[in-house]
Amino acid sequence: MIRVLRKDRGFVAGAVVAGLMVLVAITAPLLAALAGQDYTTYHDTLLDSARGGVPSGPLGGISGEHWLGVEPGTGRDLFARLVYGAQVSVGVALAATALEVLLGITFGVAAGLGGRWLDAGLSRVIDLVLAVPILVLAVSLLAIVPQDWPRPLLLATVIALLGWGGTARISRGETLTLRTRDYVAAAQVSGASWWRVARREILPGLTAPILTYAALLIPYNMIVEAGLSFLGVGVRPPTPSWGQMLSSATTWFRADPLYVFLPGALLFLTLLSFVLVANGLRRALDPRQTEVPR
Amino acid sequence: MTGYLIRRIGGALLVLFFLTTLVYGLFYLAPSDPAILTCGKGCTPERLADVRAAMGVDDPIPVQYWHFLEGLVAGRDYPAGPDVRHCPAPCLGYSFETDQPVTTLLLDRIPVSFALALGAEVLSLVFGIGAGMLAGLRRFRILDRVVNALILAGYAVPVFLVGLLLLLLFCVHLQWLPFPTYVPLTTDPLLWAQNLLLPWVSLAIIQAAVYARLTRSGIQETLAEDHIRTARAYGIPERRILWRRALRGALLPLVTLTAIDIAGIMTGAVLTETMFGLPGVGQLLVGAVRQIDLPVVVGVTLLTGLIIVVANAAADLLYAAVDPRVQLR
Amino acid sequence: MTLLQVTDLRICFGDKRAVDGLSFSLEAGGSLGIVGESGSGKSATALALLGLHQSAVVTGSIDFDGTDLVTADPRPFRGARIAMVFQEPLTALNPFQTVGDQIAEVYRLHTGASRRAARARAVEVLGQVHIPDPARRASAYPHQFSGGMRQRALIAMAIACRPRLIVADEPTTALDVTVQAQILDLLDEVRARTGAALLLISHDLGVVAGSAESVVVMRDGRAVESGTTEQVLLAPRHEYTRALLAAVPKPGTRSFEPGEPLLRLHDVRKHFPQPRRGSLRKPPPIRAVDGVSLDVCAGETLGIVGESGTGKTTLARMMVGLVPPTSGSITFDGVDIARRRGRSVQMVFQDPLSSLNPRRSIGESIADPLRLAGVRDPRARVVALLDRVGLAASEYDRYPHQLSGGMRQRVGIARALAPAPRLIVCDEPVSSLDVTTQAQVLALIEELREELGFALVFVSHDLAVLRQIADRVAVLKDGAVVEIGKTSEVYEQPRHAYTKELLAAVPVTDPAEARRLRALRSATN
């Protein structure tokens, strides 16, 4: 499998960029320190207040000190904000995905192995989770929860709570298929308990489909996070996130195009790299699977 | 068939009941008082209590919920000054914010959302299936590659990014289009379409990628099936095999998806509606949540549930109609 | 007059040679059987006749009635002059088109007939293949047909354009033995009626014996022997042909007096509820097993025979406690089987690939029941078991997909043996194996039974296999035992009509006997 993946140029490129982004996210404080900037300090002197607070100077105020210019309206260093933004975007997406996989497998396997009633009940719940429009409900939920809870964690939790339906459906489907396999029957004939069957016979079989699906969930969750931040219910200031930056950039369209371009390009690049990774995994692990998170 | 319908409707009612209960429950937890917003500045406690009573939010939430259910089934009367206002069943109450009947608000928004969903869906089907076929038939290597790349890119762009870029390109730089403002179809069909064009496109780009991928893999899978070999062995021309058999097999899953995706856009295109200022269902909900407009939130949730349930049923019926192997149960 | 002359045919898929210098000929109106085990190149040959290979290099010549199909465009021949009948009748038909339409489409394509005429022809040929009420059934979709009817429909499609050659590639493999006999009889009848030649491809010598005038035996892409059916099957010259014939199960010779009853089934039923369809009323349940009472005695081998859908797999699974019965009791040594899982009863499954977890090494799979039985470090015992079933100790760390089918089934047997059970239930343990492998595995089972003295329940659709291995046989029909008794008695003096029908349908390798049975079948029909 590794050999197959290594040959897949798209996968390699995606993995490199995605890896780089994860690295950027982890080392954000270091990178910002390297640039000699942080993401909170205002630089009012670099702004043209009479023109609404656009950065003075060409290209959004790019200079030796501010490598990518400063944020209009505040003068905060854009480079620092972008790398810290990676922390939120990548972190929330990864955490939400991990949680979704956990929830999905738990409920999916339980439904798949449980009796008729448990399956019927859990399936209804899964259907409901799959049916609700995630963004709409997330907006409602995030408006209601206390505002002082740690926001990135909360975002990941809310995204996961509304988004585990897909992994659950796949887990359930796979479990239903796997449990008809004779090796499961063989284990049962030998007296294995349900727990042992789930752990030793079913779970290994779930790895491939869940892995490919989860790989695609990461960029999807990143989009959801960005969307929520775009709608203003995402992270709280002064924490930056790419979605939040894009949202505030909408008013600076023409006055400071770089401010739209940078977070947009970064978000796109990161998403694309994760999609490429997912695509490579899918082709290597499970050529027939076409399931897509939605 | 009758049995199927009865069970289906029963299930739907259960889901809807569950959803509204959930929403009421959530708002029960929310530490906010809609009466304060309505009452306005300098509202004295006495007046606030009166307003609360007039709005019907002085009862405990379970009681309010019970009244809501009653209104839904049998209609409700509201105090409204000199006379009472009768809100006929299915009564969803009146908006706290604007005092309009929620049903009116919903009926007002549905056409917008539906137009958005339908147009985006048509566009994505046309482009998605077209691209998927080009890629699936592997006739032209380059095209296949291009389409594949586009499919991946389609997955990787959030709708608001597409929307931003489109706005930047067509409205700011090229100035080919005005900034979109919703115009009802009945007012001016041309303007209607012109203003919906960008939202359609930004939704369709992503959706088309999904369809293209499904079409492509569908065609490839169907072409590998045994009955295609039979057809070849009996001399059925390749073109006919492609159009009549492979495409049909590939498009089957799309039929189901179409119904569900239309429902998805109708209920979930919050970002698109916000970006392009479309007064659709999603926008209504976001506004209502911000204003703690409980009747509207519950109404939209119910509508959302209803649309999804109907779409699922439609998908099942459609699937049974196009695939003779499927029986409704 | 020679209709088809294949000379020095070679088919290569990349580096791999599927067919390597094959030659044979077929007379107009004649019938030829091609026999071989999987991978012998017989199906590749069939596909080459119509130019259906997409990525293979085909050389040599296929002279069909004066045209070389290797070089000429084969398309005008497809369906019109050469028609094919495929193996999987469900997937071989387009699921979205009615059966009648599919036949009519082919007919119109080659004859240019009107819609109406094509439709009429479709109904006519459906009638010729004995589909009841053909005018109505022509409007049915393939999934509304049973397996046998689908195969009949495919044959109808084949004869629709009055071809001169019908190529039938494993036409009966997925079918029950009685249906298989009907389809073979139908092919014979069609040949006689239409004068088309028949090229019959099968892995089963018995199938070819009754239906082909001459036979080609293939192995590794070459013809090892060819000649008239009598000559090849009764006086085989080539060693491989002899080995094939030797692998065909022979009546067993063991005489065994059963001991004390070990496993007792008393009025066992298993009903599966059906989903509600259409009406609100609950439909009657499917009675998979419906009142079975029997004993399995210590040390004996009980054969259970039945066609698909007779509930034999459900019965087998109930015997090991995998499926709880709806009613009735199953006791082992007087204790409910549900509480005796693990050590005393074990099972060997039909599909050895599916019965081994693909993500675990085979050693681990065998060790599992030992661990459950409380053995701390089972490796040494697993190696001993591997050795006992004829596998090297080095196989311990390999994975199922790295083994051949026969080896996998040996692993399955080793796993069943691991906790030293007193009863092993085998559910079709050899039916997915090639005939030679099948003989080896059967021999292994017999050997182990002698050595370890466990009782055996052997479930199979194959009467010949049971005749070789079973001491007693139970015949299952519609979830109930219609006849049970000593193997020799059941085979030689069947009492129940269904047993008789089954026995008459069994393919045999003796051409004369095969013809006698066919005559017997047409007389009873």
Next chain:
Amino acid sequence: MRRLVPAVLSATVLLAGCQGGGGGDTTGSNAAFDPKTCQGGTLTVLNQGGITHLDPARLYTSGGGNLPSLLFRTLTTRNRQPGEAGTKPAPDLATDLGTPSDGAKTWTYHLRDGIFFEDGTPITAADIKYGIERSFAPELPGGAPYFRDWLAGAADYQGPYKQPGGIKSIETPDDKTIIFKLRKPEGDFPFLATATQFAPVPKSKDKGAEYEAHPISSGPYQVESYEPKKSLVLVRNKHWSTQVDELRYACPDRIEVTAGLDSAVINQRLVTGAGQDANAVTTDAVVGPEQLAQLGTGSALDKRVTRGEFPSTTYLAFNTKKAPFDNPKVREALSYAINRTSVVNALGGSAVAGPSTTFLPPQKALGYQPYDHFPAGDTGNPDKAKQVLAEAGLSNPTIDLAYQNDDSEGIGPKVASAVQEAFKQAGVTVELNAIDTATYRDVTGKPATQPGLALATWGADWPSGGPFLIPIFDGRQIITAGGNFNLAQYNDPEVNAEIDAINALTDPAAAAARWGALDAKIGKLALVIPLTHEKDVYLYGKNVKNAYADGWRGQLDIARISIK
């Protein structure tokens, strides 16, 4: 984009808005403007905020609002002039600004002749009384709170539906006379009488909550169609004429309002001015950076802009009952630390906001007197702040700051993070406490739940110091049950007495001087940190004439513009 009108609740933003006495810019093209020949055409109004209510009882406006004053004539109305002249009230339905008696505790008005509703019925004093009474009905909440407090014996009145007897302290001895009896002297009564609650409502047409679907007009236009938050179409009211209304020119024949638009979209459309947009104006979409870049460059766009000021202040409110803000030194230290430039930039730059060191915004009519008790310079004085903090015995404290979770009212994340950053320079760590915009006033307005430090804005209901200072600093206005605006919870009998004394004055100039002095005096206590005052820059379409910022509200007055 920032919305204006802070104190006036967001629900009525579109109709409210106000103006300041200050820098009204009169550079409109009204050189040769003749109100007699300006009639014709269809005016388009493009707005962000939707009209949520159109019932005069439920509207909360300053000076009668912009669009509502086209439908509802009131006893008095704003003067509709640019600059300081515009900060004065003028008689509308009444013949004068009212006659005070009993030391400004009784106000008497006489109605002018020839006034009719849109259906031709003559307007009587009883209609005006009924209009005021119905605003007391709990079914019709949302209007301004002053009547309840001012009118004698009206505090518990439940509206004419439950109590058809009416309010005793409003007397209508004849069809043309209406007399108000107040609880205490109120020199500002003529200002209050500009509110839409003073518009006549014919009792026979009142349908309670459904009245607003088609309110009966007394002004130059009547409603053709109305969809809350989306659109409003006005057409001429035949029973109105310039003969009986000198203040409204009512030039366009038809007015079409579209609401719910994005502010960037509105401004882009106004700049481009394609088709109908050439006849368009906005009353709430302040220009953004995109347009600011083109302004002041001598471009054609410079001629299509109004600059006004709505008197309002954005400030930081201390809860002096909560530590450490009970310590004046801490409040002073933070006052030194504040960086007003960052806040101005966060709100959209110097074109739309100016730094404030006083609580009263810089409008003469309100009594503005400059002071800067704790000079922080343009960008803050962290050293001084640290020093004062040390005096207070605190170093590097951590404090909470409450703010709204969106920027729609200008006290959202942008301003909050600017404040956070400024305090950080003085060694103060600010923990941000976002509160949902919808519940913000609910939380901050209840002393039990009020945070120690909160962002707040305050705007004038009319251009006078009274309504600007009283709710914030009058100790008798502390409402413990909710809806409190005296966030400092400051109660000084001396100040309360001064407030009563100024209220009794009927000369606005005299009152203004004393309001200003009071503001400067309270400012020494650092109960609030004033941050910015509002500036309003609006674009208008190419064909729009006689557009100038109305002195009261800072917006162009639709009653006076023409598109002919």
